[in-house]
Every structure is written in structure tokens, then in C-alpha cells.
Amino acid sequence: MPATDLRRRGVPEATVARLPAYLRVLGAMAARGVRSTSSDELATAVGVHSAKVRKDLSQLGTYGVRGVGYDVAHLSMEIARELGMTRDWSLVIVGMGNLGRALAGHGGFASRGFRVAALCDNDPAVIGQRVGETTIVSLSALSDVIDAESAIGIITTPPHAAQQVAEALVAAGIRSILNFAGGALTLPEDVDVRPVDVASELQILAFHNQRRIQPDLARAAP
């Protein structure tokens, strides 16, 4: 399990999950010419308590200077290094439906070091088509076009195809997978899967909304 793995390595998963937000805020500060910041400012921008910011950053061995705070450029670089942003990552998107094409054309990845390296589909009518500058290939041709060590797989297929696609990605040497397809994947322990399940997110919002508009439901619960 990746979470266990990380805890053993000393950085709690919850801290890792907040690093991209710190990096984004620091990037915006740098763009405005801001040179130093405080844990209070970072906390407000990210939406956590400042004590948590200080603890998170101390996990990376980074401490603010009393009365001075954090150096924006240095802290950005530290977090970027921790997040592996100092190298380029190749994205492999499997499933060229609307969502796969939307992600393939997403402009916000390149600036964060993510390059769309391969687009895959199993439909012969789609293989060979171009999306932007990338030609869609079959999943079996994947290992010819990518360096698996620095690749991240993104599954945008229908749910029923996800397990098979994930196994093919793992067989091609990929160990990091973002799964939009819904459903649990059964994969080797060293494979790191992050699910993005839009329907589940909606159901969680609906749960809260339901209880907001029908408070009696909440009171009836044990």
C-alpha cells in the first residue's frame, strides 16, 4: 500500500496531498513578485491552519525564519523537488472518449512537468487518429513509445475495461495510475493507484445536501 510505504519514509500521506496546493500558491506569489511568505499567508491561501503548514513543511526539512518567514523561490524549489517536478513525466492516456480527449488537450499539465506521451484506445477505427500532435496507438504498442519509469497511466475507459487496461499498463512497466473509470483495481502492491470518481464525488455532495435540506434524516441516524 502506498500510504504505508510513505509513512515508513517519514512523510504522511496527508502532507503529500497538500504539497501541490502549496506549490500552486507559491507559484502565484512568485508571479506577483512576492519574495517571502509566512505560514499564516500560506495557510489562508490553501485553507488549512498555519500550524499545519509549519508541520507539513517541517516534514520536508524546511523551516521558516522567525520574523522573516519562508523564501518563496527556495520553498517552491524544495517542494517541486519533493514532488518529482524537477524531472519530466510522461502521461499515457488510455480510452479516447470525451474525457480522454479533454485530458489530452488540457493546457495545464505541461507547465507542471507533465507531457502527454501516448494516447491509447482499443478501437481500430480510432487507432491512427491524431489528437493534437499525438497519434492514438493500441495499448499493445505502448511499450515501444514510452519510458515506463517516468510514465503515469491515466485510465479514461468505461468501468468494465479498467482492470484489463490497468494490467496492461503494469505489464508495460508503469507503476503510477490515475483511474477515472470507477471501481477498485486489483494490482500488485507496488503499483500506486489514485482514483478520480466523479460520480462518487457527486454522491458524497448529494449525501451532505440531502441532510441539509432534510435534517430529520440526520436525526434519525443512530
Next chain:
Amino acid sequence: MPATDLRRRGVPEATVARLPAYLRVLGAMAARGVRSTSSDELATAVGVHSAKVRKDLSQLGTYGVRGVGYDVAHLSMEIARELGMTRDWSLVIVGMGNLGRALAGHGGFASRGFRVAALCDNDPAVIGQRVGETTIVSLSALSDVIDAESAIGIITTPPHAAQQVAEALVAAGIRSILNFAGGALTLPEDVDVRPVDVASELQILAFHNQRRIQPDLARAAP
């Protein structure tokens, strides 16, 4: 804060987050004609320990019968009711770029009670266009087309527009927002925002991958 709100009402946020997965697995079982199931089976399908399944379901006041397990149909109905799936929810998608259009055309929402009720954009060239059977309107026309109480807003605009769009959704009476735009939103406390930040998810995967291929980084950390 929604998390605090829910804890006060007795169902931990982590349990709520797993309910959609249980519901999906139960739906698949029902489709195969399976009538009863065990916490072990549910645990395997969802990818958690069976003790956690029993605890989660007991939070809803649902207990398995020893030697018999859980009734699939009854448990599905209980979870669906908790998740507010027994009423229809209207989706309002704001930002008709690739991602907004992909979500508007997503086939998996209707079966879970989510209906695309409105599509919004601020580009006059786009307003009036149809996506499927829905005509794109301006955000200011939103309150005419939806019942805000049962609506969920989905923000698929560029990041810089997200705060303004979120405020407009809240002004229209919407209290549940799924935010794909990245960045923290500053909104009233009773508004429930769930972020879906694909670039951050990729950065978290990159963090793990980086440490997998360069274990010295992990050892150097404090």
C-alpha cells in the same frame, strides 16, 4: 465545514466517502442475481478490511445477520437513501471547454440520479449552442432554469474564473459544488465544495514514483 457538520451528525466523513463504492458493488451483485453478501465479500470488492465494512454499515444502523450476511437489495436501498439517491439531483456545469463538454456527455450520471439540468458559459459565441439536448446559457440566467435546492454545481472553467463562478452559483442558491478548476475557493461555511484537481493528483503520483525510482531521496528526508 462539512466534515465537522457530518461528524456532529454521527457519520464520519471517511464512511460517507466509501458509501458510493459499496453501492456500486451492491449494484453489480444485484445485476448478477446475488441476493445476500458478507462483509468479507464487500471488503474484497471495495478494497478495505471487513471490520471497516461492518463499522461503516453499522454507522447507518445496518447490521449483517450472523451466518446470513447482508441482504443486497435492502442494503442498496439503505445506502441509496443515505446518499440522497432516492431523489433526482440537477447538475449545473459551468465552463463549456473540453472537460465541461465531456462531463455533459457522460453516460454514467443518469443511472445514479444525476441529470444535467443546465450548461453555462460566459462566452457569447458559445451561449445558445446545444450540447446533446441542453442549450448553453449564461450564468446570470441560471436561476431561471434550476431548482437550486436539489442542484449541484460543477466548475470546469480555467482556474482564474473559479472564485467568481462559485460565488454566482452560491448566489443562485446552490450549496454543493464540485470544483475541477484547481485552487481554494472562499465561500460561506454552509457551502460544501469538493475539489477534483487532476494536476495535483498527478503530482502526488509523481511524488511516490520519484521516491520509488530514487530511494536516496526518501532516506535523505528528515
